[in-house]
Amino acid sequence: MATTATPVIEAPRRRKWGRRAREQSSGYALSAPAVAVLLVFFLLPIYFIVRYSIGLDRFAKTEAAAELTGELAGFSTELWRNFLGEGAEIALLGKSSAALHLPMYVVGIVFVVLVLGAVFGKRLSARFGGWIVGGSFFLLLAPFMTIPAGNNLLRLAELESGGDFLRLFFRSVTMATTSSVWAVAMAFPIAYFLAFGIRKSKYTWLLVVIAPFLTSYLLRVFAWKLILGDQGLINSALFELGLRDPDNALSFLIYSQFTVILVLLYAWVPFLILPIFIALENMDRRLLEAGTDLGASRLQTFRKVTLPIAAPGIVAAFLFVFIPSMGEYITPSLVGGNTGYMFGQAIWVQFVGGTLNWQTGSVLSIFLLGVVLFLTFTTSKFLRQGGGATA
Amino acid sequence: MLAARDEKEGFGMEHEKLSRRGFVALTGAASLGALLAACGGGEEAGAPATTEAPPETEAPPETEAPPATTEEAPPATTEEAPAGPKFDPESEPDGPVEVFEWVGYDNAEDTAAFMWKTYDEGPYGQKSPLKFTFLENDQQALAKVASGYSPEVIHPCIAYWRDFDAAGLLQPFDTSLLPDYEGIPEAIRAAGVHPETGLVYHVPFDIGFSALTYRADKIQISPEEESWSILLNPEYEGKIGIFSDDAAIIKIGALINAGEPINPNKLTTEQIQAAKETMIKAKPQIRTFWGSQTDTVNDFVNGNLWATYTWPDGYWSIKNHGKMKDVEVRYMSPKEGRLAWTCGLVLHAEAKHPGRATLAVAATNTPAASAALTDVYQYGGAQQNGVQELIQNKELITAFSLDDPAAFAPPKAWFEEYLPNRKEYVDAAAEVKAA
Incomplete structure (x- = not known):
């Protein structure tokens, strides 16, 4: 029984593997151009921009030109430090002396807690999950909302920084x-x-x-x-x-x-x-x-x-x-x-x-990209968690 | 179960042969390899596509002029004329000569009619026709050319040709092919001569003022009271436009601070910082930092601005605009002095037709071309030898003081110069904009 049954089972399985392998190969072949485009036009430029942002590359080709652009000649985190500035803090409720000044790390901790609340809120509490998600979203967005006031906008929070x-x-x-x-x-x-x-x-x-x-x-x-x-x-x-x-x-x-x-x-x-x-x-x-x-x-x-x-x-x-x-x-x-x-x-x-300072431009670009990637990641996580559908 | 496990393992074996990670790595490696191969090919072809400086030996001897700060440069001798290169246009191959020209000169019929006329009608106009691409500002032009774009003739302003040179992108002209070069006043052409080699790198073509055009009905000051300091007057809140050029922003701040003529090209660090503070104070009055003169002209005639920084053609467009026919429009001559500029033509270090390109540059330097420049674009021509008689619209001569040499010299006008400390100007202006 066993000797006659084995070839009957294996024959179609081989055919099935072969088909799967072919399907897999053709899937890879079809997606190869997209992957190549992603690597060449997304990851490779990012690699070079990162190099510029830490002084490993520069726009100026000669020392004389570099003096004009003020670009760095070797590895340095100086541009990043300049960008972040010193004494950064958030002033809540306007710029007046009555404003509540919070150091950046406090704001950062609150921000992370709120993001986690928005993403995992429903898991934390079956009953109040929806409220946690909604409340976290509101608190995340509210400080960044503005109201027109003359030629400027009034903000709930203002960043005060040397950068x-x-x-x-x-x-x-x-x-x-x-x-x-x-x-x-x-x-x-x-x-x-x-x-x-x-x-x-x-x-x-x-x-x-x-x-x-x-x-x-x-x-x-x-x-x-x-x-x-x-x-x-x-x-x-x-x-x-x-x-x-x-x-x-x-x-x-x-x-x-x-x-x-x-x-x-x-x-x-x-x-x-x-x-x-x-x-x-x-x-x-x-x-x-x-x-x-x-x-x-x-x-x-x-x-x-x-x-x-x-x-x-x-x-x-x-x-x-x-x-x-x-x-x-x-x-x-x-x-x-x-x-x-x-x-x-x-x-x-x-x-x-300006001075064609590609190094500073790269720092700004990388920072923006990082923020966008973080938002995309947390959002996809939020959507994967159900996106509030069961709230 | 066994069959299912076998199938899974079998599939796993297939998976091991080409996992997703392996596939991505493989594709990445192949793409990277192809890209690097392409870059390598580009370098072999002589196109400096990467940011690495090409080996010095690849540059032609003329382009190896040392940068401005190099002490090993040969000392300039004032007694004897420096021996420049000699070009032979006849021996050069036929083919187009590419010109990187300002976007304002993109009306091909107008420019061909006067600017390049002598060349087009000359012996090489057909063999090496001029082919144009257009630039929007000096920085953009420098970025493109430094990134590997190689037009044979470029049109930067006087403050920037040294940057092109410092990047090894230029070669000097053969002045024997520029018959009208001596007709350019010494004061104007001197800035285009290399300070160390004494060779001519920049042949001036167009000159002009940069000043405020304003509505006399809204800004009620007499010509004697004209000053850059109206920027600080809160009566004009949100009614003034300023060019977004970083150096210009700081120069204006410095002139306001001085309250009298000072050279805004020679500012110290302290003066630059003070100018920055002044321009931050002026921001409530500044509604736009414009990038296109056409935009600011539109804003002015549509009532969004009462005063704006313009070049001569901008003032002329506003003054003659239908919406301004009942309004007195003035071109300010501030007590601190107007800003002014000179732009001209340079020769790329890798020009295939240096002789023919030089002849094209010579065409722009004829008195007829210079006169037509004023008639068509309201700019002054660098060439001034007998030009006034050729200008058809004589009104332009008085409107822009073309018959008054004093109007083009300090303390009435401050022509832009090469700024060794330009980074300080730019950083300060960036703070003004971001404040």
Whole structure:
């Protein structure tokens, strides 16, 4: 029995292994170009940028040129120390003397605790997991939110540091956070309406929402300049209505941090609608019916069912705006003016402006990349943990 | 179970042959190898694609001029003219001569009509036609050329040609092929001569002022009261535009601090720091640090700005704009002095047609080209030999004081110079922008 059974079993297994091996090989072959592109255009440049950031490479080819650029000639962490500055601390509740000053390490510990709370909150407590996750998110975001005030923005927290670029980075984080939160807040109702409010032709509606974005981005930004200028559409209307004196236009509308946030919002909202719409569209509608059948109000159903299911889409959408906004260069260059200067512009200046100090530019780039990678990692971890779906 | 384990182990054996990690490593190694091979090929072809300095022996003898700080440089002799290189355009191979030109000169019809006309119509205009690429600022041009891009003729301003030279990217001109070179005033062309070898590396072409263009109805000052210090006046909050150039920002701060003419190219560390503080105080008035003059002109005529730093063509565009027809627009001549600039043409160290490229540069130096430069772009020409008679729009001569040599000299104007301590200017300006 055994001698006759063995070849019967092994023959098809060999064939199966062969097929699997072929499938595996073809899978590798198909992904090889992507892996090669990733290595050559992502990892290799990072390797060189890291070398620049610690003085192992420099832009200047000669000593004379290096004197002008002020670049380092050998390994050093000086640029990193300069970037981080000295005496960095966070001032909560404004810049006044009454502000609460916290050393950076305290802020760092709190930040890590909140991140862990956001990622693992649901595991910590079955009953209050959702609150821990939501609360952690709120506390993580709140200090970086801003409110328009004249040509500047009021912040809950201000970074005080000897490092100019670090302060600029903090300012850019607050602008990116504000635009991302508002973009998500604006995109969600639209996506919700498209998913639940429209019965027919919802994809046509989706296309209508995205349609303005088939035109050039630069063209649209310049259109904003015409709308927001001192003699633009809004100010002219105010002059005509006698609500504003022509010599006293609403100047914060153009060339301010407010303008940068507004234009970023405008640029990103349509793209955010998609991931949220998909999350809502794929939702099992029977869950809503079940919620209603069990006596939940519409608000309760929304909070207990819809929102947790849409949470991964919301978080993905937030990052979708936040990450590119952090390194944004074009928008602040066009409408940011003197007060809307952002970290991405500082990187550009180091590479092709000023003294062509590629080493300093590399330090700024690596720092930004590190922050973005950290955010991506924690977010993917959060989404893998369920993304609030069971909260 | 046994079959399942065998299958798993069998699969594992396959897996060991080409694990994911192994696959990624293999692909990475192959890609890296291919990339390094490609880089190696590039170096062999003479393109300095990497940041490593090429061996000195690879550079032509003319380009081995030592950097400015080298003490081994041959002493400059003022008595006898230095022996420059000799080019023979006739013996050079046919083929295009690439010119790296300012983006403002990208209107091919305008520039071809005057700037390069003599060359285009000359014996090499067809054999070695000019081919243009465009630069947006000196730093960008330097970054590109230092990274391996090799145009034969480049158009940097006077403060930057020494940077190109220090990076071993330039060779001197054969001045015997530049018949109009002597027509450029000595004061202007001197800055293009290498201070140690005495050879000509930079042939000036265009000159101009950098000053504030302002609305006289909003900024009510008499011409005698004109000063850079309006930047500190809170009445003009958010109504002034300044060029984003780092050195210019600090120079303006230094002139405000001095309150009288001082050379802003020779600032000490203390003066630079004081200028930085002044410009930080001026920031509420500064609405934009502009990068494109077109943008600031648009902001001015659309009412977003009452005063902005412009070059002569910017002022002229504003003054003649339809929206400004009822507004008096002035080009400031501040008591501390205007800033001013000279740009010109340099020859790449690895130029394949150095003789023909020099003849192209000579075409830009004719009096006719210089006069047309003023008529078309409102800039002054470095060449001034009999140029005023050729300028068709005589209004431009008075508007930009082209008939007044004193307007182009201290204390009325401070032409930019090579800044040995430029890093200090740039670092201070970075603080102003980030503050």
